[in-house]
Amino acid sequence: MIVGLTGGIGSGKTTVAEVFKKLDSVAVYIADIEARKIMNSSVVIRTQLLQAFGKETYKNNELNRQYLANTVFESEEKLTILNNIVHPEVKKHFLDFATRNADKSYVLYESAILFESNSSQQCDFIISVFLDKEERIKRVLERDKTTEKEVLSRINSQWKEDKKLLSSNYIIFNYAIQDTKKSVLKIHNILTEKALTIL
Template sequence: MVVGLTGGIGSGKTTVANIFKQFKTVEIYCADDEAKKLMNTSVEIKSKLIDLFGEESYIDNQLNRSFIASIVFKDKTKLNALNAIVHPVVKKHFKDYLNKRSGKDYILYENAILFESKSNLKCDIIISVFAPKDIRIERTMLRDGSVKKEVENRINNQWLEGKKLLQSNYVINNFNNKDLDFQVFTIHNILTKKRV
């Protein structure tokens, strides 16, 4: 079973995924982390990104993330072009990953743009992590050292929260971390049919 985990930037997906890590019968795949690795290791992705954004896309053979971000979060066409290069490679990587994993209760597939990339179609269950926009902006600014406008640009390139929540089987509210563990344990117990 594939369980999608998503949520807007700064919602706390990674915090939630880290709670799921304590379950030994769950395997976790983070699409964002794998995409970052693949953008540095895949010859196919590298050559296409250099064609699209120029030689400045890589410094010392490593993706120039700030350079790419400064372009794509202001230009939806360029963002779509970037996604068209990276997503098919990540999807294939995930498919290979699934084929090598068996005997687990489920695979937790963490993906910030689960719906936007249509990866939700590969999931049996979807969990969305929700936090109000002002909290998400504040968290992201603290985490990335970015300014409010940059965070808002990134939020504007993701689906609206309400649209995600309506298409999710479960919603984890992450306003404060007080009952985060309880929410994760409850969902895990339902998915594995254990009593809470």
């Protein structure tokens, strides 16, 4: 069983994924981290990214994430190009990961662009992490060396929150960590039971 986990930038998806990671019967796949590894290791993707976004895409043989982010988040067309290059490889890598972890109750696929990349179609259930926009902006500004304008451009490149929530099976309101942990355990228990019925 595959469960999608998503949420807008700054909502705390990674924090929620870390809580799920502590549960023995769950395998967690963080798409952003794996995509980054693939963008650095795959010669095919490296070649395509250099052709699409120029030689500044890599710096000292490593992906120049800041340059790439600034380039794609100001243009829907460029963001689509990036996703079309990277996403098929991430999908293949994830399906291999899911096969290797078939003994788990379910596999959690964490992705900021779960809906935008159509990865939601491979999920049996979807969890969205919610936090209001002002709080998300505040958290991202505290976390990253960035500007409010850059944060807003990323928010605007993702699906609107109400659209995500309406397309999700479960919602975690991520304001206080203790409440978040309780929500994770509650949802985990429901999903574990559902996994047994699917089997």
